[in-house]
Amino acid sequence: MNIENKLGEKIKYYRKNLKLTQEQLAQKSGLSRNAIYNYENNRRSPDMETLNKIAKALDTNVYNLIDNDTTLTSKLIKLFEETICKNCDARNTLEIISELIDIDEEVINKAMEDEEDISESYLVCMIDQIFKDSPGTFEKFYKKNKNFIFSRYDMVNERCSELNIKYLKYLNYLTALNTESPSKHISNLYQKAKNNTLTSEDVKVIEDYKQLELMNKRIAYIKKLHEKNPLDKQIADLYEKSKSMSLTEEDIKNIDGYRQGEIASIKLFDDIDMPRIDSPQNESYELFKKMLKSMRYDINKIETIPLFRKIKKQIELEIEFMNDTNKEHE
Incomplete structure:
Protein backbone atom coordinates (compact mmCIF):
# COMPACT_ATOMS: atom_id res chain seq x y z
CA MET A 1 0.00 0.00 0.00
CA ASN A 2 1.64 3.21 -1.20
CA ILE A 3 -0.06 6.21 0.41
CA GLU A 4 1.40 9.70 0.54
CA ASN A 5 1.70 11.28 3.94
CA LYS A 6 -1.34 13.54 3.73
CA LEU A 7 -4.57 13.00 5.62
CA GLY A 8 -6.76 13.84 2.61
CA GLU A 9 -5.06 11.32 0.38
CA LYS A 10 -5.42 8.64 3.04
CA ILE A 11 -9.15 9.32 3.39
CA LYS A 12 -9.45 9.11 -0.40
CA TYR A 13 -7.45 5.85 -0.48
CA TYR A 14 -9.63 4.10 2.10
CA ARG A 15 -12.81 5.43 0.49
CA LYS A 16 -11.86 4.12 -2.93
CA ASN A 17 -10.71 0.86 -1.40
CA LEU A 18 -14.30 0.38 -0.18
CA LYS A 19 -15.63 1.55 -3.57
CA LEU A 20 -17.52 4.44 -1.99
CA THR A 21 -18.31 7.78 -3.59
CA GLN A 22 -17.79 10.99 -1.65
CA GLU A 23 -21.56 11.22 -1.29
CA GLN A 24 -21.80 7.70 0.15
CA LEU A 25 -18.96 8.37 2.61
CA ALA A 26 -20.68 11.61 3.64
CA GLN A 27 -23.90 9.71 4.37
CA LYS A 28 -22.13 6.97 6.33
CA SER A 29 -20.21 9.47 8.43
CA GLY A 30 -23.06 11.94 8.93
CA LEU A 31 -21.15 14.72 7.19
CA SER A 32 -21.77 16.73 4.06
CA ARG A 33 -20.33 15.80 0.68
CA ASN A 34 -18.68 19.23 0.59
CA ALA A 35 -16.90 18.50 3.87
CA ILE A 36 -15.56 15.19 2.52
CA TYR A 37 -14.41 16.94 -0.63
CA ASN A 38 -12.57 19.61 1.38
CA TYR A 39 -10.92 17.02 3.67
CA GLU A 40 -9.75 14.87 0.76
CA ASN A 41 -8.25 17.87 -0.99
CA ASN A 42 -6.61 19.14 2.19
CA ARG A 43 -8.58 22.38 2.11
CA ARG A 44 -9.79 21.83 5.64
CA SER A 45 -8.61 19.70 8.56
CA PRO A 46 -11.14 17.66 10.58
CA ASP A 47 -11.00 17.71 14.37
CA MET A 48 -10.57 14.42 16.26
CA GLU A 49 -14.32 13.89 16.72
CA THR A 50 -14.98 14.33 12.97
CA LEU A 51 -11.99 12.17 12.09
CA ASN A 52 -13.36 9.38 14.29
CA LYS A 53 -16.66 9.53 12.35
CA ILE A 54 -14.81 9.26 9.03
CA ALA A 55 -12.61 6.40 10.27
CA LYS A 56 -15.67 4.51 11.52
CA ALA A 57 -17.40 4.97 8.16
CA LEU A 58 -14.25 3.67 6.42
CA ASP A 59 -14.08 0.61 8.72
CA THR A 60 -10.64 1.56 9.96
CA ASN A 61 -8.89 3.13 12.92
CA VAL A 62 -8.40 6.88 13.11
CA TYR A 63 -4.66 6.31 13.56
CA ASN A 64 -4.45 4.69 10.15
CA LEU A 65 -5.52 8.05 8.75
CA ILE A 66 -3.18 10.21 10.81
CA ASP A 67 0.37 10.57 9.59
CA ASN A 68 2.06 10.34 12.96
CA ILE A 96 -8.17 -3.44 23.52
CA ILE A 97 -4.93 -1.58 24.27
CA SER A 98 -6.53 0.38 27.11
CA GLU A 99 -7.78 -2.85 28.70
CA LEU A 100 -4.48 -4.71 28.33
CA ILE A 101 -2.27 -1.99 29.80
CA ASP A 102 -4.90 -0.50 32.14
CA ILE A 103 -4.99 3.03 30.74
CA ASP A 104 -7.87 5.38 29.96
CA GLU A 105 -8.57 5.35 26.22
CA GLU A 106 -8.94 9.13 26.26
CA VAL A 107 -5.33 9.46 27.46
CA ILE A 108 -4.15 7.70 24.29
CA ASN A 109 -6.50 9.80 22.17
CA LYS A 110 -5.16 13.02 23.66
CA ALA A 111 -1.54 11.95 23.22
CA MET A 112 -2.11 11.08 19.57
CA GLU A 113 -4.01 14.29 18.88
CA THR A 199 5.08 -16.78 17.87
CA SER A 200 3.91 -17.27 21.45
CA GLU A 201 3.00 -20.87 20.57
CA ASP A 202 6.53 -21.47 19.31
CA VAL A 203 7.95 -20.19 22.61
CA LYS A 204 5.75 -22.67 24.51
CA VAL A 205 7.20 -25.49 22.40
CA ILE A 206 10.75 -24.24 23.06
CA GLU A 207 10.10 -24.16 26.81
CA ASP A 208 8.75 -27.73 26.60
CA TYR A 209 11.96 -28.83 24.86
CA LYS A 210 14.03 -27.14 27.57
CA GLN A 211 12.06 -28.78 30.36
CA LEU A 212 12.38 -32.19 28.71
CA GLU A 213 16.12 -31.69 28.27
CA LEU A 214 16.45 -30.64 31.89
CA MET A 215 14.49 -33.67 33.08
CA ASN A 216 16.70 -35.98 31.02
CA LYS A 217 19.76 -34.43 32.64
CA ARG A 218 18.25 -34.96 36.08
CA ILE A 219 17.59 -38.61 35.25
CA ALA A 220 21.13 -39.08 33.92
CA TYR A 221 22.50 -37.41 37.03
CA ILE A 222 20.55 -39.52 39.54
CA LYS A 223 21.64 -42.64 37.67
CA LYS A 224 25.31 -41.68 38.05
CA LEU A 225 24.73 -40.72 41.66
CA HIS A 226 23.15 -44.12 42.33
CA GLU A 227 26.09 -45.89 40.71
CA LYS A 228 28.40 -43.96 42.98
CA ASN A 229 26.25 -44.44 46.11
CA PRO A 230 24.43 -47.77 45.64
CA LEU A 231 23.70 -48.13 49.39
CA ASP A 232 21.94 -44.79 49.76
CA LYS A 233 18.25 -45.62 50.18
CA GLN A 234 16.93 -42.20 49.17
CA ILE A 235 19.08 -42.05 46.06
CA ALA A 236 18.05 -45.60 45.14
CA ASP A 237 14.39 -44.66 45.53
CA LEU A 238 14.84 -41.58 43.31
CA TYR A 239 16.66 -43.71 40.75
CA GLU A 240 13.84 -46.27 40.61
CA LYS A 241 11.25 -43.53 40.22
CA SER A 242 13.28 -41.89 37.45
CA LYS A 243 13.31 -45.15 35.49
CA SER A 244 9.51 -45.26 35.49
CA MET A 245 9.21 -41.49 34.93
CA SER A 246 7.21 -41.13 38.13
CA LEU A 247 9.23 -38.39 39.83
CA THR A 248 7.19 -35.96 41.93
CA GLU A 249 7.89 -32.26 42.45
CA GLU A 250 9.46 -33.13 45.80
CA ASP A 251 11.66 -35.75 44.12
CA ILE A 252 12.84 -33.19 41.59
CA LYS A 253 13.69 -30.78 44.40
CA ASN A 254 15.74 -33.50 46.08
CA ILE A 255 17.61 -34.30 42.87
CA ASP A 256 18.35 -30.62 42.34
CA GLY A 257 19.57 -30.45 45.94
CA TYR A 258 21.97 -33.33 45.37
CA ARG A 259 23.09 -31.69 42.15
CA GLN A 260 23.72 -28.36 43.87
CA GLY A 261 25.90 -30.11 46.40
CA GLU A 262 27.78 -31.87 43.62
CA ILE A 263 28.39 -28.59 41.79
CA ALA A 264 30.10 -27.40 44.94
CA SER A 265 32.69 -30.13 44.66
CA ILE A 266 33.72 -32.63 41.99
CA LYS A 267 31.35 -32.52 39.01
CA LEU A 268 29.92 -35.73 37.61
CA PHE A 269 29.16 -34.16 34.25
CA ASP A 270 29.29 -30.83 32.47
CA ASP A 271 27.61 -27.81 34.02
CA ILE A 272 23.87 -27.55 33.39
CA ASP A 273 21.40 -24.77 33.99
CA MET A 274 19.59 -26.07 37.07
CA PRO A 275 17.76 -23.95 39.61
CA ARG A 276 19.81 -22.89 42.60
CA ILE A 277 18.23 -23.95 45.90
CA ASP A 278 19.32 -23.89 49.49
CA SER A 279 20.56 -27.24 50.79
CA PRO A 280 22.62 -28.53 53.73
CA GLN A 281 25.34 -29.58 51.30
CA ASN A 282 25.57 -26.09 49.85
CA GLU A 283 25.55 -24.42 53.28
CA SER A 284 28.38 -26.71 54.43
CA TYR A 285 30.38 -26.00 51.34
CA GLU A 286 29.98 -22.22 51.71
CA LEU A 287 31.12 -22.50 55.33
CA PHE A 288 34.11 -24.56 54.29
CA LYS A 289 35.00 -21.99 51.62
CA LYS A 290 35.00 -19.24 54.26
CA MET A 291 37.35 -21.31 56.37
CA LEU A 292 39.75 -21.87 53.46
CA LYS A 293 39.58 -18.21 52.55
CA SER A 294 40.55 -17.28 56.11
CA MET A 295 43.56 -19.57 55.63
CA ARG A 296 44.51 -17.50 52.55
CA TYR A 297 43.65 -20.11 49.94
CA ASP A 298 42.67 -18.83 46.51
CA ILE A 299 38.87 -19.01 46.69
CA ASN A 300 38.61 -19.57 42.92
CA LYS A 301 40.78 -22.69 43.08
CA ILE A 302 39.57 -24.45 46.19
CA GLU A 303 37.79 -27.18 44.23
CA THR A 304 41.11 -28.32 42.81
CA ILE A 305 43.32 -28.13 45.89
CA PRO A 306 44.29 -31.50 47.44
CA LEU A 307 43.10 -30.56 50.93
CA PHE A 308 39.54 -30.02 49.82
CA ARG A 309 39.44 -33.23 47.80
CA LYS A 310 40.84 -35.22 50.72
CA ILE A 311 38.30 -33.85 53.17
CA LYS A 312 35.48 -34.51 50.73
CA LYS A 313 36.63 -38.09 50.25
CA GLN A 314 36.87 -38.59 54.01
CA ILE A 315 33.32 -37.31 54.49
CA GLU A 316 32.05 -39.70 51.81
CA LEU A 317 33.76 -42.62 53.56
CA GLU A 318 32.21 -41.59 56.89
CA ILE A 319 28.74 -41.44 55.31
CA GLU A 320 29.23 -44.83 53.70
CA PHE A 321 30.35 -46.26 57.07
CA MET A 322 27.27 -44.78 58.77
CA ASN A 323 24.99 -46.28 56.11
CA ASP A 324 26.58 -49.70 56.56
CA THR A 325 26.23 -49.43 60.34
CA ASN A 326 22.56 -48.48 60.09
CA LYS A 327 21.97 -51.38 57.74
CA GLU A 328 23.49 -53.82 60.23
CA HIS A 329 21.15 -52.61 62.97
CA GLU A 330 18.04 -52.95 60.81
Whole structure:
Protein backbone atom coordinates (compact mmCIF):
# COMPACT_ATOMS: atom_id res chain seq x y z
CA MET A 1 0.00 0.00 0.00
CA ASN A 2 1.64 3.21 -1.20
CA ILE A 3 -0.06 6.21 0.41
CA GLU A 4 1.40 9.70 0.54
CA ASN A 5 1.70 11.28 3.94
CA LYS A 6 -1.34 13.54 3.73
CA LEU A 7 -4.57 13.00 5.62
CA GLY A 8 -6.76 13.84 2.61
CA GLU A 9 -5.06 11.32 0.38
CA LYS A 10 -5.42 8.64 3.04
CA ILE A 11 -9.15 9.32 3.39
CA LYS A 12 -9.45 9.11 -0.40
CA TYR A 13 -7.45 5.85 -0.48
CA TYR A 14 -9.63 4.10 2.10
CA ARG A 15 -12.81 5.43 0.49
CA LYS A 16 -11.86 4.12 -2.93
CA ASN A 17 -10.71 0.86 -1.40
CA LEU A 18 -14.30 0.38 -0.18
CA LYS A 19 -15.63 1.55 -3.57
CA LEU A 20 -17.52 4.44 -1.99
CA THR A 21 -18.31 7.78 -3.59
CA GLN A 22 -17.79 10.99 -1.65
CA GLU A 23 -21.56 11.22 -1.29
CA GLN A 24 -21.80 7.70 0.15
CA LEU A 25 -18.96 8.37 2.61
CA ALA A 26 -20.68 11.61 3.64
CA GLN A 27 -23.90 9.71 4.37
CA LYS A 28 -22.13 6.97 6.33
CA SER A 29 -20.21 9.47 8.43
CA GLY A 30 -23.06 11.94 8.93
CA LEU A 31 -21.15 14.72 7.19
CA SER A 32 -21.77 16.73 4.06
CA ARG A 33 -20.33 15.80 0.68
CA ASN A 34 -18.68 19.23 0.59
CA ALA A 35 -16.90 18.50 3.87
CA ILE A 36 -15.56 15.19 2.52
CA TYR A 37 -14.41 16.94 -0.63
CA ASN A 38 -12.57 19.61 1.38
CA TYR A 39 -10.92 17.02 3.67
CA GLU A 40 -9.75 14.87 0.76
CA ASN A 41 -8.25 17.87 -0.99
CA ASN A 42 -6.61 19.14 2.19
CA ARG A 43 -8.58 22.38 2.11
CA ARG A 44 -9.79 21.83 5.64
CA SER A 45 -8.61 19.70 8.56
CA PRO A 46 -11.14 17.66 10.58
CA ASP A 47 -11.00 17.71 14.37
CA MET A 48 -10.57 14.42 16.26
CA GLU A 49 -14.32 13.89 16.72
CA THR A 50 -14.98 14.33 12.97
CA LEU A 51 -11.99 12.17 12.09
CA ASN A 52 -13.36 9.38 14.29
CA LYS A 53 -16.66 9.53 12.35
CA ILE A 54 -14.81 9.26 9.03
CA ALA A 55 -12.61 6.40 10.27
CA LYS A 56 -15.67 4.51 11.52
CA ALA A 57 -17.40 4.97 8.16
CA LEU A 58 -14.25 3.67 6.42
CA ASP A 59 -14.08 0.61 8.72
CA THR A 60 -10.64 1.56 9.96
CA ASN A 61 -8.89 3.13 12.92
CA VAL A 62 -8.40 6.88 13.11
CA TYR A 63 -4.66 6.31 13.56
CA ASN A 64 -4.45 4.69 10.15
CA LEU A 65 -5.52 8.05 8.75
CA ILE A 66 -3.18 10.21 10.81
CA ASP A 67 0.37 10.57 9.59
CA ASN A 68 2.06 10.34 12.96
CA ASP A 69 5.08 8.07 13.14
CA THR A 70 7.05 10.58 15.16
CA THR A 71 6.14 9.03 18.53
CA LEU A 72 6.67 5.56 19.90
CA THR A 73 3.01 5.50 20.95
CA SER A 74 1.84 5.73 17.34
CA LYS A 75 4.37 3.13 16.20
CA LEU A 76 3.24 0.68 18.89
CA ILE A 77 -0.45 1.20 18.11
CA LYS A 78 0.25 0.19 14.52
CA LEU A 79 2.23 -2.80 15.77
CA PHE A 80 -0.75 -3.83 17.93
CA GLU A 81 -2.92 -3.76 14.80
CA GLU A 82 -0.48 -6.12 13.08
CA THR A 83 -0.29 -8.56 15.99
CA ILE A 84 -2.71 -8.65 18.91
CA CYS A 85 -5.52 -6.82 17.10
CA LYS A 86 -4.97 -8.23 13.59
CA ASN A 87 -8.24 -10.21 13.68
CA CYS A 88 -10.21 -7.49 15.47
CA ASP A 89 -12.27 -4.60 14.20
CA ALA A 90 -9.77 -1.78 13.66
CA ARG A 91 -12.07 0.57 15.55
CA ASN A 92 -11.59 -1.53 18.70
CA THR A 93 -7.78 -1.33 18.75
CA LEU A 94 -7.58 1.45 21.33
CA GLU A 95 -10.20 -0.22 23.49
CA ILE A 96 -8.17 -3.44 23.52
CA ILE A 97 -4.93 -1.58 24.27
CA SER A 98 -6.53 0.38 27.11
CA GLU A 99 -7.78 -2.85 28.70
CA LEU A 100 -4.48 -4.71 28.33
CA ILE A 101 -2.27 -1.99 29.80
CA ASP A 102 -4.90 -0.50 32.14
CA ILE A 103 -4.99 3.03 30.74
CA ASP A 104 -7.87 5.38 29.96
CA GLU A 105 -8.57 5.35 26.22
CA GLU A 106 -8.94 9.13 26.26
CA VAL A 107 -5.33 9.46 27.46
CA ILE A 108 -4.15 7.70 24.29
CA ASN A 109 -6.50 9.80 22.17
CA LYS A 110 -5.16 13.02 23.66
CA ALA A 111 -1.54 11.95 23.22
CA MET A 112 -2.11 11.08 19.57
CA GLU A 113 -4.01 14.29 18.88
CA ASP A 114 -1.16 16.34 20.40
CA GLU A 115 1.47 14.13 18.69
CA GLU A 116 2.92 13.22 22.07
CA ASP A 117 3.69 9.96 23.89
CA ILE A 118 1.87 8.33 26.74
CA SER A 119 4.10 7.73 29.77
CA GLU A 120 7.00 5.31 29.41
CA SER A 121 5.57 2.91 31.97
CA TYR A 122 2.58 2.37 29.65
CA LEU A 123 4.85 2.08 26.63
CA VAL A 124 6.76 -0.68 28.44
CA CYS A 125 3.46 -2.45 29.11
CA MET A 126 2.59 -2.25 25.40
CA ILE A 127 5.96 -3.71 24.45
CA ASP A 128 5.56 -6.54 26.99
CA GLN A 129 2.17 -7.41 25.47
CA ILE A 130 3.62 -7.46 21.96
CA PHE A 131 6.54 -9.68 23.00
CA LYS A 132 4.13 -12.03 24.78
CA ASP A 133 1.93 -12.32 21.67
CA SER A 134 4.64 -12.36 19.00
CA PRO A 135 8.31 -12.40 20.12
CA GLY A 136 9.50 -12.42 16.52
CA THR A 137 7.52 -9.30 15.64
CA PHE A 138 8.97 -7.54 18.67
CA GLU A 139 12.51 -8.49 17.65
CA LYS A 140 11.96 -7.19 14.12
CA PHE A 141 10.45 -3.96 15.45
CA TYR A 142 13.27 -3.46 17.96
CA LYS A 143 15.99 -3.91 15.33
CA LYS A 144 14.28 -1.38 13.08
CA ASN A 145 13.68 1.21 15.83
CA LYS A 146 16.64 0.55 18.14
CA ASN A 147 18.33 3.92 17.60
CA PHE A 148 15.02 5.79 17.82
CA ILE A 149 14.22 4.12 21.16
CA PHE A 150 17.77 4.49 22.52
CA SER A 151 17.86 8.22 21.86
CA ARG A 152 14.50 9.07 23.48
CA TYR A 153 13.21 6.48 25.92
CA ASP A 154 15.44 5.30 28.78
CA MET A 155 12.92 3.02 30.51
CA VAL A 156 11.70 1.53 27.24
CA ASN A 157 15.27 1.03 26.01
CA GLU A 158 16.14 -0.90 29.17
CA ARG A 159 13.12 -3.18 28.83
CA CYS A 160 13.69 -3.73 25.11
CA SER A 161 17.30 -4.70 25.81
CA GLU A 162 16.12 -7.31 28.34
CA LEU A 163 13.57 -8.76 25.91
CA ASN A 164 16.13 -8.75 23.10
CA ILE A 165 18.50 -10.82 25.28
CA LYS A 166 15.63 -13.20 26.05
CA TYR A 167 14.92 -13.61 22.34
CA LEU A 168 18.58 -14.21 21.53
CA LYS A 169 18.63 -16.95 24.19
CA TYR A 170 15.81 -18.68 22.32
CA LEU A 171 17.80 -18.36 19.10
CA ASN A 172 21.03 -19.66 20.68
CA TYR A 173 19.20 -22.58 22.29
CA LEU A 174 17.57 -23.56 18.98
CA THR A 175 20.88 -23.17 17.15
CA ALA A 176 22.52 -25.66 19.54
CA LEU A 177 19.51 -27.98 19.46
CA ASN A 178 19.40 -27.93 15.66
CA THR A 179 23.08 -28.89 15.59
CA GLU A 180 22.97 -31.60 18.27
CA SER A 181 19.51 -33.13 17.67
CA PRO A 182 18.33 -32.02 14.23
CA SER A 183 14.76 -32.76 13.17
CA LYS A 184 12.27 -31.18 10.81
CA HIS A 185 10.35 -29.57 13.66
CA ILE A 186 13.44 -28.19 15.40
CA SER A 187 14.82 -26.94 12.09
CA ASN A 188 11.55 -25.14 11.43
CA LEU A 189 11.67 -23.47 14.86
CA TYR A 190 15.30 -22.48 14.30
CA GLN A 191 14.48 -20.87 10.96
CA LYS A 192 11.57 -18.98 12.49
CA ALA A 193 13.79 -17.68 15.30
CA LYS A 194 16.45 -16.70 12.78
CA ASN A 195 13.90 -14.86 10.61
CA ASN A 196 12.22 -13.16 13.60
CA THR A 197 8.88 -14.89 13.09
CA LEU A 198 8.59 -16.78 16.40
CA THR A 199 5.08 -16.78 17.87
CA SER A 200 3.91 -17.27 21.45
CA GLU A 201 3.00 -20.87 20.57
CA ASP A 202 6.53 -21.47 19.31
CA VAL A 203 7.95 -20.19 22.61
CA LYS A 204 5.75 -22.67 24.51
CA VAL A 205 7.20 -25.49 22.40
CA ILE A 206 10.75 -24.24 23.06
CA GLU A 207 10.10 -24.16 26.81
CA ASP A 208 8.75 -27.73 26.60
CA TYR A 209 11.96 -28.83 24.86
CA LYS A 210 14.03 -27.14 27.57
CA GLN A 211 12.06 -28.78 30.36
CA LEU A 212 12.38 -32.19 28.71
CA GLU A 213 16.12 -31.69 28.27
CA LEU A 214 16.45 -30.64 31.89
CA MET A 215 14.49 -33.67 33.08
CA ASN A 216 16.70 -35.98 31.02
CA LYS A 217 19.76 -34.43 32.64
CA ARG A 218 18.25 -34.96 36.08
CA ILE A 219 17.59 -38.61 35.25
CA ALA A 220 21.13 -39.08 33.92
CA TYR A 221 22.50 -37.41 37.03
CA ILE A 222 20.55 -39.52 39.54
CA LYS A 223 21.64 -42.64 37.67
CA LYS A 224 25.31 -41.68 38.05
CA LEU A 225 24.73 -40.72 41.66
CA HIS A 226 23.15 -44.12 42.33
CA GLU A 227 26.09 -45.89 40.71
CA LYS A 228 28.40 -43.96 42.98
CA ASN A 229 26.25 -44.44 46.11
CA PRO A 230 24.43 -47.77 45.64
CA LEU A 231 23.70 -48.13 49.39
CA ASP A 232 21.94 -44.79 49.76
CA LYS A 233 18.25 -45.62 50.18
CA GLN A 234 16.93 -42.20 49.17
CA ILE A 235 19.08 -42.05 46.06
CA ALA A 236 18.05 -45.60 45.14
CA ASP A 237 14.39 -44.66 45.53
CA LEU A 238 14.84 -41.58 43.31
CA TYR A 239 16.66 -43.71 40.75
CA GLU A 240 13.84 -46.27 40.61
CA LYS A 241 11.25 -43.53 40.22
CA SER A 242 13.28 -41.89 37.45
CA LYS A 243 13.31 -45.15 35.49
CA SER A 244 9.51 -45.26 35.49
CA MET A 245 9.21 -41.49 34.93
CA SER A 246 7.21 -41.13 38.13
CA LEU A 247 9.23 -38.39 39.83
CA THR A 248 7.19 -35.96 41.93
CA GLU A 249 7.89 -32.26 42.45
CA GLU A 250 9.46 -33.13 45.80
CA ASP A 251 11.66 -35.75 44.12
CA ILE A 252 12.84 -33.19 41.59
CA LYS A 253 13.69 -30.78 44.40
CA ASN A 254 15.74 -33.50 46.08
CA ILE A 255 17.61 -34.30 42.87
CA ASP A 256 18.35 -30.62 42.34
CA GLY A 257 19.57 -30.45 45.94
CA TYR A 258 21.97 -33.33 45.37
CA ARG A 259 23.09 -31.69 42.15
CA GLN A 260 23.72 -28.36 43.87
CA GLY A 261 25.90 -30.11 46.40
CA GLU A 262 27.78 -31.87 43.62
CA ILE A 263 28.39 -28.59 41.79
CA ALA A 264 30.10 -27.40 44.94
CA SER A 265 32.69 -30.13 44.66
CA ILE A 266 33.72 -32.63 41.99
CA LYS A 267 31.35 -32.52 39.01
CA LEU A 268 29.92 -35.73 37.61
CA PHE A 269 29.16 -34.16 34.25
CA ASP A 270 29.29 -30.83 32.47
CA ASP A 271 27.61 -27.81 34.02
CA ILE A 272 23.87 -27.55 33.39
CA ASP A 273 21.40 -24.77 33.99
CA MET A 274 19.59 -26.07 37.07
CA PRO A 275 17.76 -23.95 39.61
CA ARG A 276 19.81 -22.89 42.60
CA ILE A 277 18.23 -23.95 45.90
CA ASP A 278 19.32 -23.89 49.49
CA SER A 279 20.56 -27.24 50.79
CA PRO A 280 22.62 -28.53 53.73
CA GLN A 281 25.34 -29.58 51.30
CA ASN A 282 25.57 -26.09 49.85
CA GLU A 283 25.55 -24.42 53.28
CA SER A 284 28.38 -26.71 54.43
CA TYR A 285 30.38 -26.00 51.34
CA GLU A 286 29.98 -22.22 51.71
CA LEU A 287 31.12 -22.50 55.33
CA PHE A 288 34.11 -24.56 54.29
CA LYS A 289 35.00 -21.99 51.62
CA LYS A 290 35.00 -19.24 54.26
CA MET A 291 37.35 -21.31 56.37
CA LEU A 292 39.75 -21.87 53.46
CA LYS A 293 39.58 -18.21 52.55
CA SER A 294 40.55 -17.28 56.11
CA MET A 295 43.56 -19.57 55.63
CA ARG A 296 44.51 -17.50 52.55
CA TYR A 297 43.65 -20.11 49.94
CA ASP A 298 42.67 -18.83 46.51
CA ILE A 299 38.87 -19.01 46.69
CA ASN A 300 38.61 -19.57 42.92
CA LYS A 301 40.78 -22.69 43.08
CA ILE A 302 39.57 -24.45 46.19
CA GLU A 303 37.79 -27.18 44.23
CA THR A 304 41.11 -28.32 42.81
CA ILE A 305 43.32 -28.13 45.89
CA PRO A 306 44.29 -31.50 47.44
CA LEU A 307 43.10 -30.56 50.93
CA PHE A 308 39.54 -30.02 49.82
CA ARG A 309 39.44 -33.23 47.80
CA LYS A 310 40.84 -35.22 50.72
CA ILE A 311 38.30 -33.85 53.17
CA LYS A 312 35.48 -34.51 50.73
CA LYS A 313 36.63 -38.09 50.25
CA GLN A 314 36.87 -38.59 54.01
CA ILE A 315 33.32 -37.31 54.49
CA GLU A 316 32.05 -39.70 51.81
CA LEU A 317 33.76 -42.62 53.56
CA GLU A 318 32.21 -41.59 56.89
CA ILE A 319 28.74 -41.44 55.31
CA GLU A 320 29.23 -44.83 53.70
CA PHE A 321 30.35 -46.26 57.07
CA MET A 322 27.27 -44.78 58.77
CA ASN A 323 24.99 -46.28 56.11
CA ASP A 324 26.58 -49.70 56.56
CA THR A 325 26.23 -49.43 60.34
CA ASN A 326 22.56 -48.48 60.09
CA LYS A 327 21.97 -51.38 57.74
CA GLU A 328 23.49 -53.82 60.23
CA HIS A 329 21.15 -52.61 62.97
CA GLU A 330 18.04 -52.95 60.81
